[in-house]
Amino acid sequence: MEMSKNKKVFAVLSGKGGTGKTLLSVNLSAVCNESVYIDCDVEEPNGHLFFKPANVYEEEVTVKIPTLNSNLCTGCRKCADLCNFSAIAIVNKKPLIFEEVCHSCGGCVLLCEAKALYEKDKAIGKVQSGTSDNVTVKTGILNTGEASGIPIIKKLLKDILKSNKITFIDCPPGSACIVMESIKDADYCILVAEPTIFGSHNLKMIYELVKLFNKPCGVVLNKCIDADNPSERFCNENNIKIIGKIPFDTELGTLNSDAEIASRKSEKYQEMFSSMLEKIIKETDA
Template identity: 50%
Template sequence: MNIAVLSGKGGTGKTTVSTNLSIALNANYVDCDVEEPNGFLFLKPNIEDVKEVEEEYPVINKEKCVGCGMCVKACNFNALAKVKDNILVFDKLCHSCGACQYVCKFGAVEYAKRVIGKIECGTSYGLSVKQGILNIGEPMAVPVIKKLLNSIDRNELNVIDCPPGTSCNVVNTLKYSDFAVLVTEPSNFGLHDLKLAIELVKSFNIPFGVVINKDNGEDNIIKKYCRDNSIKILGTIPFNKKTAELYSRGEILYFDNQHKNIFDELVNNIREVLSWN
């Protein structure tokens, strides 16, 4: 089973919840925030394996190319352009769909591979942990995310640390998910982006619940919204100095007795929601 932890916006505490939930559940940790993975800053794993992620891109054989431009017309991603009789390739825009090669009647379109990122695998606190890392300057994270998620075993319990927001990176992550934990904060921005995340999760028909980070214990706008819309609040993380100090030192909150109780309750509530579904 894959439990996805996501948020409508960055900075809500998604990785804090993901890493601690992984330990509380004794589950594997998978960091799909490949543009800025930081779960390993807290888990501090021993890296045991590194695999490169390659992506295909077209190469024009100039001896065969007649400059007809059919490949350019077939590309929906503007990865090809015709300049006079030459075909230019913008490899970072290519989605490796193969359309250009398919329409070329002269066999002038070939494919090569380039490295766009890597996947690091290791162990931390007896758990299997993985993270994807997109190379600097690469515009498309989805190929790295897909390869990372295809490497995990859905028969095991996995906590997936999703990318922030509700972009195609998150959409491709949710395709592999069985349950969603939505992390938010009690602010107007937090509520706005939580609504976006809820609509996205509902479109996949995935059971979900909400975790409120930086909670001051009062009846805030997130609690009112969840109550009015019959949305389960799985737990809250207090807005206090101790939590901030542990986080700033890169420590696992679950190893603190006060926070252990918080995440144990979160785990129990997740199991309760799953039993309903």
């Protein structure tokens, strides 16, 4: 397919995990001539398991955490009073800092007249970049136990608007802040939904989210069987474009559980995902 005029950014999201975000975004990336795949599911990134990228370059992601120079501290308590997250307690007239509670706002350091607080870098994870044939594969990895993956997503998506390749963002599941951060710069959102009542409820949640962000969107119905599909009903009732349907089939499931990229292994799936790609590109050109 000719992609030269398309440098669009597509975010793939779903209301819960295991719906098929990675299946879809990996395969859509793979059927492009040239693309960037960005795994923003930083708590459990798994797109790299399919792409097995080569020439991986890794960078650490850090946040700023206050540190105390005890000799300068006057015990004024301004830092603790300011902190909305109670990341600082004052005991024996000195701050006690709870790094894992800190949200790195930097307010305490700004407010410290005695300059007893200064910032140090704390590593919270890393971003990796590598290649898998036609796809640039970027992965965010949050260290276990860290509170927020948002700084990692910010780093992953920093240069996204400068990219001259079509980009797919594999979002974290759900509709929380971390998903909002992931879709912020997307031109179009692709919502993946399961054919159950629970699935349609999750679809509704993310549909409301993308509407709030004024993002155009379409739905891919995954795990489709020959039966009533509550998610499809939701799309029809709300006039939401259905980009495509992925069947609930053993061959696809097997390829996927073997960490193979279905569209690279089978012509049938190559055609299926290519036709979805064509549709979303048409949607964004319109």
